[in-house]
Amino acid sequence: MLPKRVPGADSLQFRDVHAVDANTAYLLSIGNGNQSRIYKTTDAGAHWTTQFTNPDSAGFYDCMDFWDAKRGLVIGDALGKSIAILSTVDGGAHWTRVPSASLPAAQPNEGSFAASGTCLVTRPGGHAWIVASNPDHGRVLHTADFGKTWSVDTLPITTRGGVGPQSIGFRDTRHGFALGGGNAAQAGDKFTAVTSDGGRTWTARTSPPLATGVWGGVYVPGATQPTIVAVGPAGAVWSKDEGVTWTLIDSGNYWSVGFASPRAGWAVGTQGRITRLSGF
Secondary structure (H helix, E strand, C coil): CCCCCCCCCCCCEEEEEEECCCCCEEEEEECCHHHCEEEEECCCCCCCEEEEECCCCCCCEEEEEECCCCCEEEEEEEECCEEEEEEECCCCCCCEECCHHHCCCCCCCCECCCCCCCCEEEECCCEEEEEEECCCCEEEEEECCCCCCCEEEECCCCCECCEEEEEEEECCCCCEEEEEEECCCCCCCCCEEEECCCCCCCEECCCCCCCCECCEEEECCCCCCCCEEEEECCEEEEECCCCCCCEEEECCCCCEEEEEECCEEEEECHHHCEEEECCC
16 A cells, blocks of 8 residues: 655644544644644545644644544643643534633643653543643643543652653553653653552552653553553563563664554654564
8 A cells, every 4th residue: 555645744743643443534743833733534544634723823732532433632732821622522523622611720831742642541431631741740631521621630750851741541441551751861760650540649660661761652452461562762661560560572762652452563663663563
């Protein structure tokens, strides 16, 4: 199959993709102002439609996820004192800002890392979790009603300029992880936290053996034991005990990872690197 191109998007950085089925998918590009856009295809990528172009020159959108073919969310960096979250209930025909009154106040200069498309995750029943931070605090935002209302909790993950929580994942509505990293990572930084109560409380765990921490991580769906695979510029690792121990897979440069099943996973990185992962 020949690669397809998104018309007018040669200068954009695509950082997140969500497939609804074999024909329908969404793309998120990131960047300041109108560089943040959402595209949709309904014919397996033969054609793409622009659904949203960020109208705010100070805006910057980071990650997206969907509950189903109609309902989804996009998280962006804070605009002043307001957290910027977009939602759709009609498959992206309309994207609207979640009202600030429904959200916790933003921290100064708060935002999410847009490296891997895993700073936001949805789960059935209207649950979603988002990791965001500024140099002083890392936080988790949680909704249980499809984004109508939100709660917030602080993460025991190291934050400083360019370092903070990068990725979040849940295997059900109670058990999840948050993983951090950044180019300014230092020895002794805490880059793993887990929860067993849906994100109301978090416990620090062993940091992955990666010099700059984690850019992206996911649970492997269908694994016989709860298994996390995480990647970053210093390599790829996996854990079968919710972050108590980590095993190095390799030391390639990766930015994101995803799985369809224990036998079908892919990690992607710089210079066109795509690594197939299986056997989990």
